[in-house]
Amino acid sequence: MELLTPNLGYFVWALVAFIVVFLILKKFAWKPIIKSLNEREQNIAGAIASAEKVKAEMAQLQNENEALLAKAREERAQLLKEARETKDKIVNEAKEQAKAEASKIIADAQQAINAQKMAALTDVKNEVGKMVIEVSEKVLKQQLAGQDKQEEYINSLVHSIKLN
Amino acid sequence: MVAALGLFLVSSAQSVFAQHEEHAAGAATEEKFNPGEAILHHIADAHEWHFFSLKNADGTEFHGTIPLPVILYSPQRGFSTFMSSAFHHGTEAHNGYKLEHGKVVAVDEAGTPDETVKVYDFSMTKNVVQMLIALIVLVWLLTAMAKKYKTGQGVTSAPKGMQNAIEPVITFVRDDVAKPNLGPKYQKFLPYLLTIFFFILINNIFGLLPGAANVTGNIAFTAMLGIISFFVILFNTNGHYWQHIFWFPGVPLPVKLLMMPVELLGVFTKPFALIIRLFANMTAGHIIILSFVSLIFIFTEMSKTAGVLFTPVSIAFAVFIYLIEILVAFIQAYIFTNLTAVFIGGAIGDHHYEEDIVTHH
Numbered sequence: 001m002e003l004l005t006p007n008l009g010y011f012v013w014a015l016v017a018f019i020v021v022f023l024i025l026k027k028f029a030w031k032p033i034i035k036s037l038n039e040r041e042q043n044i045a046g047a048i049a050s051a052e053k054v055k056a057e058m059a060q061l062q063n064e065n066e067a068l069l070a071k072a073r074e075e076r077a078q079l080l081k082e083a084r085e086t087k088d089k090i091v092n093e094a095k096e097q098a099k100a101e102a103s104k105i106i107a108d109a110q111q112a113i114n115a116q117k118m119a120a121l122t123d124v125k126n127e128v129g130k131m132v133i134e135v136s137e138k139v140l141k142q143q144l145a146g147q148d149k150q151e152e153y154i155n156s157l158v159h160s161i162k163l164n
Numbered sequence: 165m166v167a168a169l170g171l172f173l174v175s176s177a178q179s180v181f182a183q184h185e186e187h188a189a190g191a192a193t194e195e196k197f198n199p200g201e202a203i204l205h206h207i208a209d210a211h212e213w214h215f216f217s218l219k220n221a222d223g224t225e226f227h228g229t230i231p232l233p234v235i236l237y238s239p240q241r242g243f244s245t246f247m248s249s250a251f252h253h254g255t256e257a258h259n260g261y262k263l264e265h266g267k268v269v270a271v272d273e274a275g276t277p278d279e280t281v282k283v284y285d286f287s288m289t290k291n292v293v294q295m296l297i298a299l300i301v302l303v304w305l306l307t308a309m310a311k312k313y314k315t316g317q318g319v320t321s322a323p324k325g326m327q328n329a330i331e332p333v334i335t336f337v338r339d340d341v342a343k344p345n346l347g348p349k350y351q352k353f354l355p356y357l358l359t360i361f362f363f364i365l366i367n368n369i370f371g372l373l374p375g376a377a378n379v380t381g382n383i384a385f386t387a388m389l390g391i392i393s394f395f396v397i398l399f400n401t402n403g404h405y406w407q408h409i410f411w412f413p414g415v416p417l418p419v420k421l422l423m424m425p426v427e428l429l430g431v432f433t434k435p436f437a438l439i440i441r442l443f444a445n446m447t448a449g450h451i452i453i454l455s456f457v458s459l460i461f462i463f464t465e466m467s468k469t470a471g472v473l474f475t476p477v478s479i480a481f482a483v484f485i486y487l488i489e490i491l492v493a494f495i496q497a498y499i500f501t502n503l504t505a506v507f508i509g510g511a512i513g514d515h516h517y518e519e520d521i522v523t524h525h
Contacts, residue, residue: 002266003204003447006384009235009286010209014295014388021299022359029306030355033334036313043320 197465199458207378207450209291210266211248215375227253232293236261236268237284248287290377291385298370298379302362305330337361341502345509353508356396360389361501368446368493372486380496381446383439390439393504397435401511434507438500445496449489456482 144150213230220226231249238244241260250258254265261283262271270281288296309326313319318327337358342350367379379385407413409431412423456478464471 003208004383006387007209007289007382008284008384010289010291010382011384011388012286013288013292014385015392017295017299018359018363018388018392021303021363022356024303025306025359025362026355029303029310030358032310032313033306033331034338034351034354036319037331037335037338040319 197461199462202458203451203454206454207381207447208266209289209382211263211287211289213290232290233288234268235286235288237286238270238281240281291379291382294370294377295367295379298366302366334358337501341505345505349512357501357505360504361497364442364500365493365497368497371446372489372493378447378450381443381450383443386439386443390435393438394435397507397511400508404513405511438503442496442500445492449485449492452485453482456485
């Protein structure tokens with residue numbers, strides 16, 4: 001039965017020891033240890049959360065990059081297409097213009113040629129007329145040198161004129 | 165480690181074996197080996213730390229003991245302190261006190277016990293001394309560990325060495341004992357729960373060392389812890405708790421009246437169960453180991469050959485139980501802490517907790 005009767009001395013020693021140990025540990029062990037553990041857990045949780053966030057951000061960035069790339073590709077294609085069209089247009093316009101210009105030049109040239117031809121012809125006609133007159137003058141001078149010859153001619157002219 | 169402990173046990177058992185062989189071989193008049201008495205002697209507290217006894221050639225006995233301080237208070241005689249060696253193992257009186265069957269009693273001039281003098285024994289017994297050694301080790305371990313955390317090791321870097329051994333235990337008590345039972349208020353009780361856990365654990369472990377005292381398997385020790393838990397529970401009760409005790413909600417009137425004494429009794433039986441459980445478990449373990457060792461002497465008394473043949477069997481069983489005891493040292497510390505947390509949780513329980521209980525009923 002002695003086993004089941006608590007010994008007062010031991011009880012008191014144990015009680016005092018427990019209280020002292022509790023107070024010492026509470027202040028010098030549990031407080032710093034629990035604080036440190038909480039701090040570390042928060043650090044780890046924070047690190048994981050920020051890693052997740054960065055990961056999400058990276059994924060978003062990649063998506064954005066891809067979208068941008070696709071858009072850029074599309075734009076390039078568009079630009080190329082437009083450039084080709086512009087080139088064709090310019091070439092065509094130039095051709096048209098050149099043609100028009102050429103035909104105009106040709107027309108002008110023809111006109112000039114015609115004008116000069118006409119001028120030349122006129123000149124030639126005038127020259128020929130002058131020369132004919134001069135020749136006729138010289139011929140007439142020769143033929144109508146004497147009185148009788150003049151009369152003869154006048155007679156022939158008179159004869160040729162038949163009064164109706 | 166296990167092997168080393170086993171070896172310790174074997175060697176200590178052998179020393180006891182040798183001692184009792186002396187007894188048996190000494191003289192036919194020597195009293196027979198009494199296992200009950202021997203076991204109770206081993207698990208009981210003592211004023212001196214006894215390791216072995218040898219019988220000298222001249223018939224006198226040599227006791228291998230460490231004397232411990234005896235501190236006595238008597239209303240009639242006041243305080244008196246002296247070393248337990250002054251008692252000469254109970255054979256002599258000192259300062260008017262004598263050791264009788266492990267208890268200090270006052271004696272008169274003639275040396276006969278004096279019942280009229282009341283003696284309060286505050287001696288630093290084997291249990292007290294061992295408890296203090298264990299606690300110094302515990303405080304040193306934990307404060308050294310706390311210092312490491314303060315330097316940042318284990319906070320910004322990975323924990324090292326002792327931190328890895330103790331930290332999981334601390335987080336276990338916090339996450340699996342305190343948080344589930346106490347809810348959001350767990351932080352207020354965490355230092356207390358951690359202290360009882362480590363207080364019991366370190367003393368359980370020290371109590372398992374060969375030659376060590378049975379510190380936790382002592383009713384005074386467990387009563388101390390149980391009474392503290394009782395007051396901690398009582399000081400943290402709320403209205404819901406007392407309503408459940410005096411006027412159990414949700415049951416008919418006769419049942420309410422019936423529940424009142426039962427619940428009131430429960431207030432006291434809860435810590436009492438804690439006291440008995442720890443005491444019985446730790447004592448039982450020691451008794452079983454000692455019983456297996458005692459079997460050797462019982463067989464030796466029958467025949468020397470039987471004793472020698474039975475020794476390995478006995479030692480094997482003792483080692484097996486010893487290993488279980490190491491497990492029990494942890495389990496009992498956990499159970500005491502966990503149940504204390506459950507009881508505190510019941511006392512501070514919020515409405516949610518109460519509803520849970522009601523639906524369970």
